[in-house]
Amino acid sequence: MSEMNCPKGHGAMEEKKIEKTIPFKGIEVDIVEEVFVCPVCGLAAGTVQSAGKIQLAISEGYREQTGLLTSTQIKQLRKEKGMTQANLSLVTGFGLASIKRWETGAIQTQSADKTLRSHLMGEFQENNITGNRDFSIPRILLVLTAFQTALGRAILIENDKMLFAAKYLWYADMLAKKELGRSMTGATYAHLPWGPQLNNYRDLLDEIRNADISKAEDLSDSELSIINRIAKHFPEDHMAFDASHKEPAWLETNNGELILYSWAEKLNAKIN
Template sequence: MEANTLIRKVHMNCPLCDRTHEVEERKRTTSITLKGEEVTYEERFYFCANADEDENEFETGSMMNENLLNARNAYRVKKGLLTSDEIVAIRASYGLSQVDLAKLLGWGEATISRYESKAIQDEAYDTMLRLVKDNPLQALEFLKKNADKFSGSKRLEIRSKIVEKLDSYGKEFLTRQTFEGEYANFEEPSDSNGFAILNIDKIEAMISYIAEKVTNLFKVKLMKMLWYSDVLAFIENGSAMTGMVYRHEPMGALPIGHYSLMNLENLNVQEEMSYNYDTMLHIYPTASMDYSVLSDGEKAILDKVIEKFKNYKAKDIVDYMHEEKANAETAAGEIIPFSLAKEIRAF
């Protein structure tokens, strides 16, 4: 028998011994074969000490349904599909009923109900669910496409809920989408991106982390510090931190899409006037930024860069970078390959 754990004792009528007494509710890890795949999941059951050893366990109907759902979710996880809880969360994030979400996607009315409780979705349906999961704009497109499935008032109600979700975090999504679009040609690891894939969560965390420790952090200085951070990570680990691609510009390395980068909603960027009335972008730390995306090793690299350049003015760090081999051996407008950056000046 598999090892099991006591959850609690329940006073109930036991169907095995036909007496009312305390039975033990237990749980264990067990396996089952679903669609030809063996999956492991947590199973709950009741144990009766009075029954025969060969038949001393039973499940209620609701317990059996929960166990089957756990098994199906284990299969989903193994196959990279959304779990039933994740499907519920998608629907709840839009404030939609099961029927409303099914109609929105052009499916039968009972489809979402089945996916949340019984059936396992195939990859095509899973892809459609993922399309709306974090993309309210896609949800609006589905609403336009399937508008005839709703009454006028219901369509307006659902549109209002989608727009509300779009307003709540849509600006960040749209600015991320714009920034990601700049990297459409750099989706594979290469010498151009330091053999790393674009990671916007990490970029936002890095910028806020630097801003916490560097006063008067403005865009030009930040861009150079990001390049040096990526280069140090490439030298130490064989891959950059951010996945950004840098070009040779008159003021040194600048990442592709730097204008879009500075518009990310999770960054705390303020426009300020300089002494000669030029507009400058002042970067401040972001309150409640999640730094868990940065490893201890990555924070150590950032600390090296911060220690080196925290007291540099923008002109100082630009001049310092102009002396780098990576800058000298590339022409204006060219991408700076990370292989050229292996030989940087001492830190």
């Protein structure tokens, strides 16, 4: 810390560390604050630099107490794996900006923390049923909404059973698994006569339409790029529908059989 004089004219102030308990996100976080204290009047004052350190200390303390990886741990584990921030962004599917924020104090969600731990701690266990992501109905709605923006038209239509919307969703999940290492929604898919479809889709339709999109994890820049590329490649519904019937994932599976995410490596459509 730099030097500081008492504003009341008592001369040089002394550097001290003070233990504090700060209420943050519903819990009490214990931190140590570095301040200047006047030995005469007891006035305590911090600096702009110390204010930044306090915010980081609160963030780190909160994450420690709630079982989340701290900024220091994320950075250390990443370097131990020989990974750059860009590498970590690629394998997890999170945006590079998110990785940088988490390593400098921003607090990740429980879901994001689980994914970070999977890639940074121990051996990663491939899940070809959900594409290495927990299933999220709000995220399905978020992805479909992003497609509607990219296409400039509605694809989630009342009483249409997602005949066409599911094809866009399937390509998004499969391409994300292929390029980013995990799907966008964690949805499972099945071989049906009209192409790849959400498994048990009849039970999910109302839940998807009524989902609280605010509970969905934000789409990363990489995920949005995939959605925009798919929309550009398949500007009309029938294009995605027809292409899905030519995919090995559908041609080489039986009616009712799950379409695993391992098929992502064999996508026929050249979506650039």
